[in-house]
Amino acid sequence: MAQDVLTDLSKVRNIGIMAHIDAGKTTTTERILFYTGVNHKLGETHDGGATTDWMEQEKERGITITSAAVTCFWNNNQVNIIDTPGHVDFTVEVERSLRVLDGAVAVFDGKEGVEPQSETVWRQADKYGVPRICFVNKMDKMGADFYFTVDTIVNRLGAKPLVMQLPIGAESEFIGVVDLLSMKAFVWEGDSKGDVTLGANYETQEIPADLVEKAKEYREKLVETVAETDDALLEKFFAGEEISIDEIKAGIRKLVVANEIYPVYCGSAFKNRGIQPMLDAVVDFLPNPLDVGAIEAHDPRDESIVIERLPQADAPFSALAFKVAVHPFFGRLTYIRVYSGRIDSGAQVVNSTKGKKERIGKIFQMHANKENPVDDLMAGNIYAVIGLKDTTTGDTLSDPNNQVVLESMTFPEPVIEVAIEPKTKGDQEKLSTAIQKLAEEDPTFRVSLNAETGQTVIAGMGELHLDILVDRMKREFKVEANVGKPQVAYRETIRKTVPKYDYTHKKQTGGSGQFAKVQISIAPLEVEADKIYVFEDKVTGGRVPREYIPSVDAGIQDAMQYGILAGFPVVGVKAQLLDGQYHDVDSSEMAFKIAGSMAFKEAARQAQPVLLEPMMAVEVRTPEEYMGDVIGDINSRRGQIQSMEDASGVKVIRALVPLSEMFGYIGDLRSKTSGRAVFSMTFDSYAEVPKAVADEIVQKAKGE
Numbered sequence: 001m002a003q004d005v006l007t008d009l010s011k012v013r014n015i016g017i018m019a020h021i022d023a024g025k026t027t028t029t030e031r032i033l034f035y036t037g038v039n040h041k042l043g044e045t046h047d048g049g050a051t052t053d054w055m056e057q058e059k060e061r062g063i064t065i066t067s068a069a070v071t072c073f074w075n076n077n078q079v080n081i082i083d084t085p086g087h088v089d090f091t092v093e094v095e096r097s098l099r100v101l102d103g104a105v106a107v108f109d110g111k112e113g114v115e116p117q118s119e120t121v122w123r124q125a126d127k128y129g130v131p132r133i134c135f136v137n138k139m140d141k142m143g144a145d146f147y148f149t150v151d152t153i154v155n156r157l158g159a160k161p162l163v164m165q166l167p168i169g170a171e172s173e174f175i176g177v178v179d180l181l182s183m184k185a186f187v188w189e190g191d192s193k194g195d196v197t198l199g200a201n202y203e204t205q206e207i208p209a210d211l212v213e214k215a216k217e218y219r220e221k222l223v224e225t226v227a228e229t230d231d232a233l234l235e236k237f238f239a240g241e242e243i244s245i246d247e248i249k250a251g252i253r254k255l256v257v258a259n260e261i262y263p264v265y266c267g268s269a270f271k272n273r274g275i276q277p278m279l280d281a282v283v284d285f286l287p288n289p290l291d292v293g294a295i296e297a298h299d300p301r302d303e304s305i306v307i308e309r310l311p312q313a314d315a316p317f318s319a320l321a322f323k324v325a326v327h328p329f330f331g332r333l334t335y336i337r338v339y340s341g342r343i344d345s346g347a348q349v350v351n352s353t354k355g356k357k358e359r360i361g362k363i364f365q366m367h368a369n370k371e372n373p374v375d376d377l378m379a380g381n382i383y384a385v386i387g388l389k390d391t392t393t394g395d396t397l398s399d400p401n402n403q404v405v406l407e408s409m410t411f412p413e414p415v416i417e418v419a420i421e422p423k424t425k426g427d428q429e430k431l432s433t434a435i436q437k438l439a440e441e442d443p444t445f446r447v448s449l450n451a452e453t454g455q456t457v458i459a460g461m462g463e464l465h466l467d468i469l470v471d472r473m474k475r476e477f478k479v480e481a482n483v484g485k486p487q488v489a490y491r492e493t494i495r496k497t498v499p500k501y502d503y504t505h506k507k508q509t510g511g512s513g514q515f516a517k518v519q520i521s522i523a524p525l526e527v528e529a530d531k532i533y534v535f536e537d538k539v540t541g542g543r544v545p546r547e548y549i550p551s552v553d554a555g556i557q558d559a560m561q562y563g564i565l566a567g568f569p570v571v572g573v574k575a576q577l578l579d580g581q582y583h584d585v586d587s588s589e590m591a592f593k594i595a596g597s598m599a600f601k602e603a604a605r606q607a608q609p610v611l612l613e614p615m616m617a618v619e620v621r622t623p624e625e626y627m628g629d630v631i632g633d634i635n636s637r638r639g640q641i642q643s644m645e646d647a648s649g650v651k652v653i654r655a656l657v658p659l660s661e662m663f664g665y666i667g668d669l670r671s672k673t674s675g676r677a678v679f680s681m682t683f684d685s686y687a688e689v690p691k692a693v694a695d696e697i698v699q700k701a702k703g704e
């Protein structure tokens with residue numbers, strides 16, 4: 001069934017399927033792969049047979065964590081599907097995918113409507129300007145309500161839906177849809193019971209009598225919405241003239257590409273209903289790489305110089321790596337989106353983010369059940385390549401003679417950490433390998449070694465994120481280890497400037513001694529993104545020789561790893577080396593490093609050190625009757641309420657709450673609200689821990 005890669009970019013769609021956890025993203029993707037002919041046997045997601053979920057954990061947990069790209073073909077168009085994860089802990093993966101998508105299908109649960117997590121993902125898609133169509137899934141489910149779901153698109157997302165279909169029948173009687181463009185009914189015969197080979201195809205019929213009026217009303221709305229955007233169409237509309245389907249489609253396409261409107265489809269992925277018309281809509285309305293146009297890149301030598309790259313074969317090559325995965329047979333596989341140019345396998349490129357040469361090895365397009373080798377990389381398309389050694393997620397690959405850097409991706413701060421203690425020396429080695437491999441795939445976790453306890457500390461986005469990392473270490477890399485409880489990633493900072501601090505490191509132990517004298521100043525520094533520390537050399541007259549100055553810097557950074565209050569990393573420091581003294585024989589890099597480190601430790605004690613904790617932006621949606629309880633609970637967790645709003649019959653409460661108070665929140669919220677409230681949270685900022693709480697944390701850290 002493999003087809004050659006299309007070179008006509010107007011026939012390429014790079015899309016994502018985005019959804020709240022359990023809305024049916026995996027099932028929908030599976031059905032798409034079935035209908036597009038590459039998947040002959042459907043995997044039922046929770047039996048572990050789904051082809052996009054090839055990691056063990058995904059099979060067991062039934063959730064899609066990694067984004068794999070799968071290529072399929074629909075009516076002679078090539079559709080590349082980039083799988084986007086739906087869990088809140090993996091929003092970085094979602095952003096990473098959104099970065100390389102041209103359009104998306106937002107899948108909603110037809111009973112729940114827009115859920116908080118779909119809202120988060122929706123807003124992320126807004127941020128990247130990704131045009132979308134909506135698929136209201138699970139129309140066969142008890143309580144499914146298409147019109148309610150459409151309302152939630154308005155109320156909860158503030159977006160403008162365009163109803164393209166009406167459901168025929170509801171719940172177990174849901175049999176098909178009215179297509180408002182052709183004004184026909186598409187009916188899927190028979191009950192598939194989740195087996196796609198049963199009742200997979202639809203028949204075109206007349207609209208059932210009881211839906212004719214409603215269909216007319218909705219078609220009128222549809223045509224009016226489209227006509228309003230085009231003077232010529234509007235004239236026709238008011239003159240009562242027929243506007244052709246092609247004219248309507250062209251109008252919708254323009255509005256979708258401009259992110260002004262979101263066509264809404266419905267169906268039941270599980271029962272194989274509604275997938276084909278939704279695929280037609282992907283092709284009809286979502287943008288192709290030409291619609292998206294030029295991408296903005298930067299000169300690697302000077303970020304302020306903007307360079308545009310057009311999706312053309314004869315432009316200089318540029319591509320973004322958005323995923324590194326370890327394939328069971330090929331080893332390291334790098335997923336890339338090519339933005340411009342065309343190059344063959346074997347070509348030399350440059351990783352312009354890291355300034356390293358790379359060679360493109362074999363190139364594949366990943367189909368659902370096999371890899372399809374291709375000869376070259378083409379602008380506008382998505383590929384998996386082997387042979388790249390140093391490229392990790394977020395890196396740009398360029399033409400060596402025309403280098404650019406595509407906007408790099410920002411990742412939220414990892415705020416939860418877990419300590420891992422390998423059982424044997426062998427396990428320690430396995431752990432290092434595991435960490436290195438996992439870091440290539442996922443740049444969102446950080447690793448540090450606690451020199452005092454010998455523990456390896458891994459920091460990530462949330463409890464589940466860490467859970468999965470640890471699980472993979474044990475399972476894939478066979479690391480035997482004791483794993484601690486997840487802890488909040490506290491930080492320390494200083495509040496006062498210490499303008500001058502002298503420290504002399506002197507040691508005489510037989511032979512040659514050690515001597516270094518430094519005078520430093522430290523001051524609070526506003527933390528911005530990765531800028532958590534600044535070092536300035538203010539030494540004059542060679543009083544500290546050039547070669548020792550970096551050692552002082554390194555010594556201070558070493559000391560900052562373990563803050564003086566409770567051993568948490570210190571951030572937000574501007575350090576200056578003001579003066580010093582050396583000895584011809586006894587001074588060394590090591591001596592200056594120790595002096596720098598000790599000078600910082602002692603100076604920091606005078607700089608009013610404080611503890612910082614991660615604050616989470618929490619959003620709770622609750623029926624009004626539980627609002628008092630929810631707010632009371634947030635207050636008792638040291639939360640600050642930011643706003644309260646009404647949205648489609650529920651109250652939306654937004655608050656800033658310390659992460660340390662959010663462990664186990666989901667269970668408490670469920671029991672307080674009889675399971676009727678939902679919440680989402682994302683990292684917001686670091687804030688100073690109130691004195692009383694800080695004292696407790698310090699006590700505990702010292703006790704341990």
Ligand SMILES: Nc1nc2c(ncn2[C@@H]2O[C@H](COP(=O)(O)OP(=O)(O)OP(=O)(O)O)[C@@H](O)[C@H]2O)c(=O)[nH]1
Pocket residue numbers: 019020021022023024025026027028045046062063064085086087137138139140141267268269270271
């Ligand atoms: N009744 C009904 N159930 C569905 C439908 N689509 C999916 N499901 C079920 O809903 C559950 C979740 O479906 P998935 O496809 O795994 O959902 P997902 O959004 O990929 O979930 P994650 O991978 O966990 O994010 C499974 O038990 C599916 O069988 C549908 O159209 N109707």
